[in-house]
Amino acid sequence: MSITDPDYSTNFFEGVEKLLEIWFKPKSAGPKGDLRNIPRESLESLLKIVHCEIISFSRNDKVDAYVLSESSMFVAERRFILKTCGTTTPLMCLKPLLNLVEEHAGFVEVEEIFYSRKNFKRPDLQKALHRSFQNEVAFLDSVFENGVSFCMGESEDDCWYLYTLQRSKPDILAVDSNDSNNNREQEGKSLNPDQTLEILMTDLDPRLMAIFTKKQSANAEEATRRSGIDTIIPGMKIDDFLFEPCGYSMNGIRNGGEYMTIHITPEPEFSYVSFETNVAQDSYLDVIRRVLDVFKPGKFVLTLFANKASPAADCPKLIKKRGKYDSFGDLELREVEYCRLNNYDLSFAFYSKFPS
Numbered sequence: 001m002s003i004t005d006p007d008y009s010t011n012f013f014e015g016v017e018k019l020l021e022i023w024f025k026p027k028s029a030g031p032k033g034d035l036r037n038i039p040r041e042s043l044e045s046l047l048k049i050v051h052c053e054i055i056s057f058s059r060n061d062k063v064d065a066y067v068l069s070e071s072s073m074f075v076a077e078r079r080f081i082l083k084t085c086g087t088t089t090p091l092m093c094l095k096p097l098l099n100l101v102e103e104h105a106g107f108v109e110v111e112e113i114f115y116s117r118k119n120f121k122r123p124d125l126q127k128a129l130h131r132s133f134q135n136e137v138a139f140l141d142s143v144f145e146n147g148v149s150f151c152m153g154e155s156e157d158d159c160w161y162l163y164t165l166q167r168s169k170p171d172i173l174a175v176d177s178n179d180s181n182n183n184r185e186q187e188g189k190s191l192n193p194d195q196t197l198e199i200l201m202t203d204l205d206p207r208l209m210a211i212f213t214k215k216q217s218a219n220a221e222e223a224t225r226r227s228g229i230d231t232i233i234p235g236m237k238i239d240d241f242l243f244e245p246c247g248y249s250m251n252g253i254r255n256g257g258e259y260m261t262i263h264i265t266p267e268p269e270f271s272y273v274s275f276e277t278n279v280a281q282d283s284y285l286d287v288i289r290r291v292l293d294v295f296k297p298g299k300f301v302l303t304l305f306a307n308k309a310s311p312a313a314d315c316p317k318l319i320k321k322r323g324k325y326d327s328f329g330d331l332e333l334r335e336v337e338y339c340r341l342n343n344y345d346l347s348f349a350f351y352s353k354f355p356s
Contacts, residue, residue, distance in 0.1 A: 012122055013247075015265030015272030016200070017071050017085045018130065020094070021114040024078045024107035033105040034077045036064055042100055043073075049093040052084055055249075058239040062257030067241050067249050072261045074251075078107070083276070085263060089127050091115070091139055098143075112343070115140060115163040118200045118301055119156060121270055133161045152337045152348035153301070160200075160301050160348055164341055191309040191343060197284055199291050201273040203298025209266035213246040223248055228294045233260050233279055233287065273297070282311045285324055292328050299352035300331070305344045316347035325349065 027033045043066075047053055052070040059065065066073040070088050074081040080097070084090050101107050115136065123131050129139055137149045140163050148166035153159035208227070210216045217223040220240035224230050229250065230238060236252030243249075248264040260277040275291050284304065292300075304319060306312040319325045320338035327333060328351065335350040 012125065012270060013086060013265055013267065014120055014122055014125065015085055015263070015270065015274070016118045016120050017083045017263065017274055018088065018090050018117045019115070019198075019276075020080075020082045020090045021112075021196075022080045022097075022110055023112040024080075024101060024105070025109040025111040026078065027106050030106060033107050035075050035080055035101060035105050035107075036077065038075070038100050038104045042104070043075075046093050046096055046100065047073075049096060050082070050084055050088050050090050052086075052088050055241055056239050058237060058251060058253060060237070060253055060255065060257075062255070063253055063259060065239065065251040065253050065259060065261075067239055067251055071249060071263050072251050074259055074261075076257055078111075083261065083263075083274075085265070087126055087130075089129060091129055091136060094140075094143060110144065110165070113140075113144060113163070113165055114305075116303070117161055119159050119161070121272075136161075137163055150339065152339075153335055153350055155335075155350070158202075158299065158301055158350050158352075160303060162346075166342060191307050193280060193307065193309040193311065194278070194344075195280055195304070195306040195310040195312040195315075196276065196278050197287065198303045199275040199288065199300055200302075201275070201295050201297035201300040202271065204266075204271040204273060205296050206266075206268040206271070208296060209264070209268070209271050212242065212248040212264045212266040214242065214244055215246075217242060220248065220250070224250065229262060232275075232290045232294060233277060236260055280311045282315075283318075284312065284315060289328060292331065297331075299350070302347075302349045302351065304347050305341075307343045307345075313345070316345040319347040319349055327351075 052068045054066050055069055056067045062076060064075040070086045071083045082090050129135055141147050144165060146165050147163055150162045151159055211223050211227050220242040223242050224240050235254050237254060238250055238252045240250035246266050250262050252260040258279045263274050265272045273295050304316050306315055316338060320336055322333060330353050331351040333349055333351055337348045339346045
């Protein structure tokens with residue numbers, strides 16, 4: 001994940017990931033489709049287009065989880081997640097992926113797509129397609145109809161981009177009415193619960209980041225234990241990897257298709273940590289605190305998606321209203337945005353120790 005000099009020279013690595021998540025509509029007839037029917041060799045060929053490869057694999061009855069040379073991939077019955085850092089090109093595999101899905105799973109229609117990322121530290125080093133969000137949006141618009149894009153956050157140094165499908169006009173900074181609440185409660189009854197929390201951290205303590213080097217940890221298991229990563233969400237089956245000479249990735253899975261994934265670029269000049277999970281909670285305060293206790297960032301971006309069937313359905317609105325989410329220790333909420341999408345509510349929040 002991070003190929004640099006062991007003495008932390010200025011060889012740059014972009015830790016910020018490009019996150020592609022696609023949900024496919026169930027088949028209306030015939031045998032039940034399943035993305036996990038896509039052969040391993042086909043996935044490996046797909047990842048060559050992205051410029052990464054599979055390092056390790058874990059699975060349960062709901063999800064296949066892959067640690068990659070640049071981050072992670074998760075494959076479930078109808079959901080495909082590809083999260084890749086560095087100068088990878090995940091959007092380049094989109095059309096071949098859709099062909100593979102139709103061939104091996106029989107799905108012919110995309111139900112939801114979410115493409116998102118934080119701003120890059122060095123966009124000039126990316127391949128042309130990913131050098132700007134405008135380029136990425138133009139490509140996605142060539143594949144999908146009714147796409148909509150967002151840039152959340154006022155600072156160019158700490159903003160977050162999203163592309164998704166929108167059948168109706170999104171409601172930004174919405175104020176609920178009783179009628180709209182009732183309508184959305186009815187919509188939620190037909191949905192499967194879904195939620196995703198992401199915490200994207202920068203300005204990290206070099207002493208803590210040193211755990212994720214071969215100089216201070218003999219292997220991934222030691223780095224996981226010493227850092228406290230194994231305590232963030234109990235009960236996860238952890239598949240972790242410590243890169244040479246530094247850098248760390250892990251996937252965790254548990255029953256019900258729940259996952260977590262963490263990726264760490266530890267070099268002081270461009271340190272970065274991402275945390276993501278779909279574990280269902282009616283409050284994420286404790287999870288967020290445990291993540292921050294482990295990594296102690298100077299600032300972070302938080303995003304939370306939740307649909308109306310999720311136990312977390314009210315969490316995006318709670319973040320918008322600040323309240324208990326107003327601060328975590330000396331990390332204070334500087335910006336917050338709230339958006340209603342098709343089937344999800346979304347909150348974006350930016351926290352820092354000092355005004356940024």
